[in-house]
Amino acid sequence: MAPPPINPCRCIRQLCLFLPLLLSGTGTFATTNSNSYTSHCPSPAPAPDRHTDVGDDVELLKPFQLPNGFFWGSGAESLFSPDTGGIFGRYSSFLPRGVSRTADPTLLHLTATLTLFGSRIEKNTTYWSNYDVAISFHLDGYYSTTTSELCMVGSGTEASNGHGPVLTKLVEHYADVAVHLRVPSHPSLADPFVTGRLVATDFETIFLATFAVGDTYEYSGRASCLPMPAAAMPASRRALESQHGNFSCAALREQLMFKYRLKYGKSSSLPQLHEPRMIVNQVSCAANGAVRLYAVLSNNRNMAGPWPGMDRFLVENQAVVADGFWEPDTSRLCLHACRVVRSASDNLEVRECGIGMSFWFPAVWTVLDRSVAAGLLWNASQMGSGDGRVISDAITVSSFQKFIVNNLSDVKYVYNQTLLETAKRHCLKARSSNNDKNIEATFPGNYTYRDFEFMFSTNSGGRGGGAYPVSIGSAMVRGDELAAEYSFSRHAAAEMKQSRLVNVSYGILYQIVPTEWPEGIYDSSQDPVPFEHGKITAEGVYDTRTGFLSMVGCRELNGSTDCQVLITVQFTSLENPHGLGYGTGRISSLRDSTDDLYFETRNITLLGTSGQQASQSIRRMDLERMITLASSTLSCAFTVLQILHTKRNRDVAPATSITMLVVLALGYAIPLLVDINALVLDVLFVAKWFVQLCRDGGLLNLDLFVLKVPMLIAFVMLLRVVQLVWASRQCSDDHRWWGAEQRMLRVCLPLYLIGAAVTVAVVHFGRELGTLREALASYAGLVTDGFLLPQVLQNAISGSGVKAISPWFYVGGTVIRVAPHVYDVVRAHRYVPSVRLSSYIYASPRDGLFGSVPWDVLVSCLAVSLALLLFLQQRLGGDFFLRRKSRSGGY
């Protein structure tokens, strides 16, 4: 089984939604309103509880543990937004809370909670928001084992996280609801589902369905496999045994719950089945090897929506249910299946049976067949009347999926001699033309198989893809990472030392647009992933000395394959500063240019391994955290030095520009305010750690806040400097400082205002800077970068040359302001740009107009010039340049 990448935050969020519901529910349940029950539930008739000491509650409750149901109907449409079919689409969970036997031995008294999970999309004042909704119904009722009928009444509470990011709100209340379920006491192939409906006064009927559970399933005993040797079945199959050599249900589920591609014979013997895709959605088995399953058929070729492995019960227009057994001698699963349709009366109906179904797990992979699981569907009622025809008309199924986490170490990759020869020829050709000039360098392959993964873009712009190794030498490196790593280090590493050329096989997925790529190379029906992808399966040789990869591959066409595709890649050496997974390559056709299947050569550029990019990004963020902490601590230190300087030189203190201090203080305060806003919200609501866990990126915010504590201290200290200067001016009889400050403001204030106005105008008309808020934040950054401007102007106006400002303060302050600009330029050259702006901790575009090199250079130069001017002013007098100018003008 391949569980998709689950967003843990999302899961926790759902848990957060669910918990208050559970808590609120515990208090309300003990009260059975018998009037309400009889008005909603004509049957089963209630009976008084009878307490026994048997203690078999757990056994009794088993059939009612239904955590992964599906619901639909007009009521569902009114309560939730349309199901987008995503992983986190709608689902229902029915969990019993208590059970009691009654005076009637065939009647059980049950309490349970039914929760409907879904989402709602709502437009608030400015934007659309999508939030999770959970509605929990606390129910009480009776179950009759003779009629399999369960009827319960109760009321519901709705929780949603739509009102602010943090707060889970219990808002709506739904009184007076009834749930009617059919829970088969002995489920079977003809009766495999729990189905029912939820009826309420506040919304229309909601239909519910899920796969019946429990140990009481009655197997049909009608399953049989095709006689061996069966067509389409590889000779060598994986045994799928547990460590003790027994049948392992867990292993079977893991290898079986996939998406499958269905291939139909020319004339299908199963005319009712015609969808191109199948998902094995539910599998349960007994210890003796008895197996039953439920699989949905879908015409959604991409099947972007439902992922298997989530255990969520899926409902499509067509499905099959099957039961049978695992045959250990032949390592295959033999099943008898029936067709299931969603009827007009919104029920799941089991229709024709007599469908033979078999699954096995190929132990050998080749360039054309790399499925974890494969199988066959045939018309079993035609067996005997010429088996050959039955098989030729059968439906073959094979699993496909990009994300595989199965342990495939018992699968052997068998290379195709012809493809290898061709690839080798091209490798040697490239080697001779290269004259082995790279021979001294080292290339990927020494440490981990993941070095062989790479992402690439094509020369025609942003489109590209990714390539992952399937086998290296004799090591299978697909599937479970640990098993792959073990296999690589055990086999491939040694083989690569022994021989210069090593056999490799790859899977390559690329994003394409039909007009860009030659016709036929793109066929969405072959899509393994929900994007516009093409797929090439390739094998060839890798030259460990030159880092040259040469492969011949098969691209999947509409129902056929073209195995004349040459892929060559030259990896950059590890000495290259870029690191792993970089290089260049090309994808070309080996066909004649007049051939229908010929396509133009594509040059590709390797973009590094995805894992490497992530770790690079993490290293960068760590570095930025450290720089941020260092720089804000230094700001603190410099401000302390200024305080000491001011205290020591009380006579010159009044010459300090208060405007400068205020500008600087604002420069510290604004980023703090932006973050405090987020943090205070979190702290105010509920238990802080809990909320932090529930919010995406919440922990990061806290982290950032800690980083900014020194800045808060610096801010407070600046206020102290302001106070000292203010006090010294009050004490001083000399009023010229106030005057100078006023005259300076007459110049500065209009300058700042014009700057702000220009920023607003640019945002308004240009719309390239993003929102107004961001633009103003950037502008504030610029003003802070020029924090010395008021001081320099004031000095010039007053002509004062006193050393009011500590060199530590103005030089250090300037360095702190200039450093992020320098870093930004370096980062632009060193790192791949991040998609997420929030990953920029230091020199974030939010803190200033970072991101454009000329701008960074200009701002840095201006800031340094101001510091230099101040330095000269404190040596030569505040108006030294004006004086010199007038002198030179005098000559």
Ligand SMILES: *[C@@H]1O[C@H](CO)[C@@H](O)[C@H](O)[C@H]1NC(C)=O
């Ligand atoms: C199997 O074949 C028989 C006879 O051709 C046909 O009547 C029946 O519908 C088929 N079964 C299914 C499930 O399609």
Ligand SMILES: *[C@@H]1O[C@H](CO)[C@@H](O)[C@H](O)[C@H]1NC(C)=O
């Ligand atoms: C993978 O399976 C093999 C046996 O097939 C076993 O020896 C190995 O330990 C497994 N590896 C992992 C990582 O589970």
Ligand SMILES: *[C@@H]1O[C@H](CO)[C@@H](O)[C@H](O)[C@H]1NC(C)=O
């Ligand atoms: C590559 O595979 C071929 C075919 O299986 C085999 O003959 C050859 O020895 C292998 N080469 C290496 C270097 O393992």
Ligand SMILES: *[C@@H]1O[C@H](CO)[C@@H](O)[C@H](O)[C@H]1NC(C)=O
């Ligand atoms: C693929 O083939 C089917 C029938 O063989 C045809 O209907 C369909 O249009 C083809 N698709 C493409 C993209 O050529």
Ligand SMILES: *[C@@H]1O[C@H](CO)[C@@H](O)[C@H](O)[C@H]1NC(C)=O
């Ligand atoms: C691809 O790269 C080769 C050199 O490696 C160059 O000669 C050729 O023009 C490039 N093709 C395109 C379409 O850029």
